[in-house]
Amino acid sequence: xxxxxxxKIWSIVxxxxxxxxxxxxxxxxxxxxxxxxxxxxxxxxxxxxxGGSYLLLEVDMPAVVRxxxxxxxxxxxxxxxxxxxxxxxxxARENAVVFQVRDPAxxxxxxxxxxxxxxxxxxxxxxxxxxxxxxxxTPDGTVTILLTEVALRDKATQAxxxxxxxxxxxxxxxxxxxxxxxxxxxNRILVQLPGVDDPDRIKRLLGTTAKMTFRxxxxxxxxxxxxxxxxxxxxxxxxxxxxSDGQATLxxxxxxxxxxxxxxxxxxxxxxxxxxxxxxxxxxxxxxxRRFGDVTRQNVGRPFAIVLDDKVISAPVIREPITxxxxxxxxxxxxxxxxxxxxLLRAGALPAxxxxxxxxxxxxxxxxxxxxxxxxxxxxxxxxxFGFIIWSYGLFGVFACLGLVANLFxxxxxxxxxxxxxxxxxxxxxxxxxxxxxxxxxxxxxxxREETAAGKSPYAAMEAGFSRAFSTIVDSNLTTLIKxxxxxxxxxxxVRGFAVTITLGILTSMFTATVLVRxxxxxxxxxxxxxxxxx
Amino acid sequence: xxxxxxxxxxxxxxxxxxxxxxxxxxxxxxxLLSIISVVLYFHPGLNYGIDFKGGIVIEARTQAPADFPAIxxxxxxxNVGQAxxxxxxxxxxxxxxxxxxxxxxxxxxxxxxxxxxALQQSFPGxxxxxxxxxxxxxxxxxxxxxxxxxxxxxxxxLFYIWFRFEWQFGVGAVVTLLLDITKMVGFYVVADFQFNxxxxxxxxxxxxxxxxxxxxxxxxxxxxxxxxxxxxxRDLIDLSINETMSRTVGTSVATxxxxxxxxxxxxxxxxxxxxxxxxxxxLATSSSIFIAAPILLFLGEDKLRRGPPPGKTDDAAxxxx
Numbered sequence: 001x002x003x004x005x006x007x008k009i010w011s012i013v014x015x016x017x018x019x020x021x022x023x024x025x026x027x028x029x030x031x032x033x034x035x036x037x038x039x040x041x042x043x044x045x046x047x048x049x050x051g052g053s054y055l056l057l058e059v060d061m062p063a064v065v066r067x068x069x070x071x072x073x074x075x076x077x078x079x080x081x082x083x084x085x086x087x088x089x090x091x092a093r094e095n096a097v098v099f100q101v102r103d104p105a106x107x108x109x110x111x112x113x114x115x116x117x118x119x120x121x122x123x124x125x126x127x128x129x130x131x132x133x134x135x136x137x138t139p140d141g142t143v144t145i146l147l148t149e150v151a152l153r154d155k156a157t158q159a160x161x162x163x164x165x166x167x168x169x170x171x172x173x174x175x176x177x178x179x180x181x182x183x184x185x186x187n188r189i190l191v192q193l194p195g196v197d198d199p200d201r202i203k204r205l206l207g208t209t210a211k212m213t214f215r216x217x218x219x220x221x222x223x224x225x226x227x228x229x230x231x232x233x234x235x236x237x238x239x240x241x242x243x244s245d246g247q248a249t250l251x252x253x254x255x256x257x258x259x260x261x262x263x264x265x266x267x268x269x270x271x272x273x274x275x276x277x278x279x280x281x282x283x284x285x286x287x288x289x290r291r292f293g294d295v296t297r298q299n300v301g302r303p304f305a306i307v308l309d310d311k312v313i314s315a316p317v318i319r320e321p322i323t324x325x326x327x328x329x330x331x332x333x334x335x336x337x338x339x340x341x342x343x344l345l346r347a348g349a350l351p352a353x354x355x356x357x358x359x360x361x362x363x364x365x366x367x368x369x370x371x372x373x374x375x376x377x378x379x380x381x382x383x384x385x386f387g388f389i390i391w392s393y394g395l396f397g398v399f400a401c402l403g404l405v406a407n408l409f410x411x412x413x414x415x416x417x418x419x420x421x422x423x424x425x426x427x428x429x430x431x432x433x434x435x436x437x438x439x440x441x442x443x444x445x446x447x448x449r450e451e452t453a454a455g456k457s458p459y460a461a462m463e464a465g466f467s468r469a470f471s472t473i474v475d476s477n478l479t480t481l482i483k484x485x486x487x488x489x490x491x492x493x494x495v496r497g498f499a500v501t502i503t504l505g506i507l508t509s510m511f512t513a514t515v516l517v518r519x520x521x522x523x524x525x526x527x528x529x530x531x532x533x534x535x
Numbered sequence: 536x537x538x539x540x541x542x543x544x545x546x547x548x549x550x551x552x553x554x555x556x557x558x559x560x561x562x563x564x565x566x567l568l569s570i571i572s573v574v575l576y577f578h579p580g581l582n583y584g585i586d587f588k589g590g591i592v593i594e595a596r597t598q599a600p601a602d603f604p605a606i607x608x609x610x611x612x613x614n615v616g617q618a619x620x621x622x623x624x625x626x627x628x629x630x631x632x633x634x635x636x637x638x639x640x641x642x643x644x645x646x647x648x649x650x651x652x653a654l655q656q657s658f659p660g661x662x663x664x665x666x667x668x669x670x671x672x673x674x675x676x677x678x679x680x681x682x683x684x685x686x687x688x689x690x691x692x693l694f695y696i697w698f699r700f701e702w703q704f705g706v707g708a709v710v711t712l713l714l715d716i717t718k719m720v721g722f723y724v725v726a727d728f729q730f731n732x733x734x735x736x737x738x739x740x741x742x743x744x745x746x747x748x749x750x751x752x753x754x755x756x757x758x759x760x761x762x763x764x765x766x767x768x769r770d771l772i773d774l775s776i777n778e779t780m781s782r783t784v785g786t787s788v789a790t791x792x793x794x795x796x797x798x799x800x801x802x803x804x805x806x807x808x809x810x811x812x813x814x815x816x817x818l819a820t821s822s823s824i825f826i827a828a829p830i831l832l833f834l835g836e837d838k839l840r841r842g843p844p845p846g847k848t849d850d851a852a853x854x855x856x
Contacts, residue, residue, distance in 0.1 A: 048804075056673060058640070198663070200651070203644065355640045357670040359647065366594070366664040373802040380796035385789050391543040392785060425736060428797055428805050432740060432812070435790030439747065442789065446782040453548065468758075475699055476750040480743035482695060483688045487739050490684035492677060495732045502740070 004519055012519055015511075016406045022413035041416045046423035048494050049371050051364030052194040057167070057206060059187045060353040064159045065095060065147065067352070072097045072133075072145055075117045083113045096146040104141030111137050114145065121154040156187055162351045164189055169347035170205045188357070197363040201340070209309050209353050210344035212261030214292065216254045217303045217315060223250035232256065239311040240332040251312045253305045258295045261308075263288025267345035269338035272330060278338035279330045282345060289325025297321035306331070308341070360493070374427035381431050382408075385438060393445045395534045396521065400441035403517040407437050410508035415501065423497030433505025436480065440513035443469040448533060458525060458533045466518055473514065477506050545788060546781040554776050554824055555769045555832060561825030569714045572721025581723055584731030585667055587681070589635035589674035591615075591647055594628065594665035594803075597658050601629040609657050615646045623803050628664075630803075640670035681735040685716070688739060692746055700753055703839060707830040708749045711822050715745050715815075722814050728807040737808050741815030744790065748783060748823040755779050756831065760839060768835055772828050787820045 004012075025042040034040055047054050069092040076099060080087050085106045090099035101107045120129030132151035137143045147155075160183055167189060171179050180192035191206070193199060218233045229235055229252055238249040266283040284292055295304070296318050305315045306329050314331040333341065385404070390397040411433060415422065448465030456464060481503060488499035525533075585592055595601075603620055606629060610618040619632035631650065636642040647668050654661050669677075689709060697705030719738055723730050755775040763771060791813060798809035831839075 058672070198651075200648065207641075207644070355670075356644050356668075357640045358673045359644070359666060359668040361663075361666040363662060363664040365662070370802055370804065373800055373805070377796040377801050377805075381793040384792035384795065388543070388789055388792055392545075394542060424802075424804055425733060425808070428801070428808060431793055431797060432790070435786075435793035436744070436747070438789040438793070439786040442782050442785040443751065446779075446785065449548070450778070472751055472754045475754060476747035479692060479695055479746040479750060482691045483739045483743040483746075486684045486688045486691065487736060490680040490687075491732060491736065492680070493732070495736045498736050 004522060009519060009523075012516060016409070016516065019406060019410040019413040019508075022416055023409050026412060026416060041419060043412070043415045044419060044421040045367075045371075046421045046426065046494055046497055047192060047194060047360070047367075048362050048424045049367045049374075049422065049427075050194055051197055051362050051367040052192065053196040053199040053202070053361040054359070054493065055191040055193070055199065055203070055206070055356055056184065056358035057163075057189040057191060057354045058357045059156070059160050059163050059189065059351075060355060061156055061159070061187050063352045064155055065152065066092070068147065068155060069095075069097055072117070076114065076145070079113045079117065080110065083109060085110050085113070095152065096144055098142065098144050101137075101141040101143060104139060107137040107139075107141045107143060110143055111135050114143070121151055153186075159351045160187055160189065163354060166348050166350050167191065167206060167354070170343060171202060173343040173347060174202060174205070176202070189354070195364065197361060199359070199361055201336075203356060203359075205340060205343060206354055207356065208344055209350045210261070210347070211309055211349040212264070212345060213257045213307045214259040214295070215257055215305050215307055216295070216299060217305055218252040218254055219302060221252040223252040236305070236307065236310060236312050238315075239308065239313050240337075241312075241314075249312075251305055251315055253307060253312065258304070259284070259288050259291045261345060261349055263291070264345055267342045269335070269342040270328075272328075277330055278333040278335050279328045280333070280338050280342050280345065281328045282326070284325040284327075286325070289323070292325065292327070293321060293323040297323075308344075313341075370424050371427075374424065378427065378431050378434075381434060385434055389438060389441065393441075393534075395524070396445055396448075399517050399520040399524075400438070400445065400513075402520065403441060403512040404434060404437065406516055407505065407509045407512040408434070410512065411501065411505045414504045414508060418500075418504075420500050420504075421497055422501070423494035425494045426497030426501045429498040429501035430505065433502055433509065436502075437505065437509030437513060439476070440469070440473045440509060441517060443472055444513065444517070452533055458530060461533060462518075462521060462525070466514065470514060473510065477510060480506055544781070546784045548781065550777045550780060551773075552777055552780075553773055555773050555829065557825065558829035558832065562829050565714050565718075565822065565826050568721070569717040572717045572724070575721050575724040576717075579724065581720065581730040582727050584729035584734070585632070585635075585669045585674070586731035587674055587678040589643075589669050589671050591631075591633040591636075591643060591650070591669075592665070592667045593631040593633075593647070593650055593654075593663065595631065595654055595658075596625075596627050596662040596664055597629065598627070598660040600626040602658075603629070605657070606631070606654075609653055610650070613646075613649050613653055615650060635669075635671060635674075640672070643668045643670050677732060681732065684735060685738060685742075688742060689713070692742070696746075696750070696753070700757060701835070701839060703831055703834040704753050704757075706834060707827050708746060708753070710830055711749060711827040712742055712745060714826055715818055715822050716742065718818055719811065719815060722811065726807075726810065728811065733804070733808050734811070737811040737815070741812065741819060744816060745819035745822065748786075748819050749827045751782060752776060752779050752823050752828060753831070756828075768839060769832055772832055776824055776828055783820055783823065787816050791816050 025040050030040045073090055073092065076090060076097060086102040088100040088102055090097065101110050114135050118131045118133045118135070121132045130148065130150045132148055132154065134146040134148050135143065164181055164183060168181050171181065171191070176193050176196055178194055180190070182190050184190045193202065196202065221229055221233055223235045232255050233252050234255055236251050236253045238251065241249040243249050263284050264282050265285045268281050270279055270281050271277065272279050299318050300320060301318065303315050303317045306313045314329055386401045389400050393400060411430065444465050447469045448461050451461035451464045484499040484503045488496050491499060601622060606620060607618065610631070616634045616636060621630040621632070622628065623630060633646060636646045647666060651663055651666070654663065689712060692712060693705045693709045696708045716738065719741060723734065728734070752775060755778055756772055759771050759775050794809050794812045794816070797805050798813055801809050
């Protein structure tokens with residue numbers, strides 16, 4: 001183990017130099033002359049170090065399923081009417097729609113008619129997909145339409161992916177730099193916002209589904225009467241409008257949606273030149289413009305409601321037909337309200353409500369403090385460990401310390417190349433690696449000392465020291481590696497950074513402790529031709 | 536070679552300490568401490584951090600030294616449940632901990648908003664330096680995953696050591712780990728540290744470190760089993776511990792020194808981690824000698840060395856992988 005071919009020596013030295021060079025981007029900002037094509041890779045700083053906001057959002061899956069079930073009920077009613085099949089008591093039950101055919105003899109016809117609403121989803125099965133609905137009937141005429149497992153999963157994927165798209169658009173509108181938006185697990189979305197230390201506005205934007213609808217009011221029903229509204233009408237609260245008793249104003253809004261927010265193409269905040277009030281200007285696409293034109297033409301003089309997520313933003317009276325597809329919403333907005341509403345309308349509605357299930361926000365100066373504390377700890381730790389090693393092992397201790405420095409550089413270089421994220425626990429990991437990789441050096445040096453004491457020549461002692469210690473080093477490091485992989489697999493956020501730094505640190509320490517340090521010792525021994533070892 | 540200063544030897548080169556004599560005392564004491572730890576785990580129990588329990592943590596820096604009664608009073612008017620206030624670092628820094636709010640995840644967010652707003656109103660110029668809010672579903676998941684990581688790593692260790700050594704070694708290592716872990720948990724209770732994700736990382740790291748230690752001693756035992764075919768297992772284990780002692784102490788000291796700065800000025804987030812590591816290093820080192828080795832002796836008395844009593848030579852080589 002003590003012979004090093006020339007090319008090996010150069011590649012070892014080269015690798016260590018590469019480690020130093022590849023670590024540099026972390027301390028030197030990219031120079032202006034640096035060619036675009038050559039990567040200048042540095043570690044990412046985690047949000048806990050650079051400051052920022054981490055949000056974990058959950059897509060409200062039950063709401064998605066509920067909506068799909070309502071949709072199926074509509075389809076059932078239409079099909080049954082078309083097929084002249086009378087039905088009773090249609091209802092949604094956990095992932096299924098159940099109804100009764102009045103004449104049980106018609107159950108088979110009903111099932112046949114409903115086959116047409118089944119579509120294939122997913123990629124499994126022949127012909128690309130599996131049916132999304134499972135329709136069954138019993139002899140007494142009960143028909144059950146069950147959303148299949150595959151359909152549920154497909155729906156979830158769709159909802160999450162659409163939500164991610166919308167979330168991205170909304171966040172982009174706010175001008176946050178380098179946000180990370182990614183799917184996590186089955187129904188969650190991870191959002192990382194570097195540099196955002198007060199995420200209130202973004203939280204508000206993301207917490208709004210922003211389903212906008214234009215509907216007519218029912219002028220014949222008094223929403224304050226306390227009575228049940230007639231079928232097809234619901235009572236809604238106003239967003240910003242209050243009655244004289246301080247409660248939100250109520251409106252009797254028809255359930256039928258005349259025009260949807262999805263038909264909007266443009267939205268922007270502005271002020272009304274006459275009143276100075278904040279408003280949102282919008283524009284419909286051609287379909288929306290036509291419908292809006294029709295509705296306003298037929299209902300001149302009547303009030304209609306602009307509804308956002310089940311709240312009435314404003315309920316103006318239609319003065320004249322609006323055929324140009326343009327309009328404005330005035331709802332007692334503040335400047336911020338108007339701007340946020342414009343952002344929401346431009347970015348589109350979420351397919352389902354999002355809930356923030358986890359938030360971690362760190363201010364930039366706290367992050368800076370953490371970096372300072374981390375660097376100070378690493379430096380002091382280095383000094384303490386180096387002092388101890390050199391005091392214990394003399395010259396070989398110096399070699400070991402050089403190995404540790406190389407180890408640190410190689411770890412940082414590897415983290416940079418991987419674009420890994422350095423977190424606060426990750427910095428602790430860097431420090432701990434130092435302690436753990438000293439172990440290899442101590443094992444080797446102790447072994448050499450033992451072998452020397454047993455009367456071996458310097459070469460033989462070193463040979464035995466390295467080869468015997470090697471299997472121990474591999475065994476002990478492998479156990480730590482297994483642990484860190486588990487931590488990475490099951491941990492989350494900053495703790496993963498810890499697992500990554502320790503893993504890379506241990507891998508590189510195997511190289512520095514057993515190869516680099518050995519090389520230094522061999523070169524020294526050849527040059528000095530000593531009869532005893534400085535152990 | 537001229538030596539400018541004497542070499543540091545923390546442990547004499549040649550020792551012959553009969554560690555196995557103290558095996559009953561060692562295992563007994565360890566078992567007792569572990570039992571106490573288990574009792575502590577149930578009463579008063581771990582101080583779970585928000586990662587595992589859910590809840591809200593807000594770290595704020597006020598312009599003047601933090602006025603605790605005023606902050607407490609302000610929180611009471613907000614109806615956000617039991618609040619824990621803690622001062623750390625400078626007198627201007629205050630850490631507010633709130634229990635998980637009843638209701639859904641949106642309730643957490645509403646509470647965060649209320650506290651944030653009220654702080655900014657009551658203490659002009661206040662800096663909100665950190666906000667963490669974890670809901671019920673996430674905390675349950677994080678807890679489950681944390682426990683899974685601990686459990687799986689235990690199983691992985693058992694199989695790894697079993698594969699590399701003999702099953703007695705594997706069982707010895709895992710039993711020792713269990714004893715270590717319970718004491719670590721006890722330490723968390725006594726020190727009243729937050730048991731959170733970082734704690735899982737600390738536990739796993741200490742476990743890794745502890746296993747490291749065991750592997751070194753076991754490795755030497757295995758080597759000596761081959762080298763001294765007739766030595767009684769008990770003497771052989773003693774010899775192996777003595778031989779590896781200076782390495783054990785050296786590595787422990789080095790790791791201890793590397794971790795010490797973190798404990799002293801690593802900041803609020805890492806301090807607890809570092810103290811646990813320091814405790815764990817001492818624990819792992821002692822358990823290698825006083826627990827892992829005796830267990831090997833109990834389990835392996837007749838198995839690892841199918842041999843006659845000391846004095847007679849025997850060439851029934853121990854099975855090695």
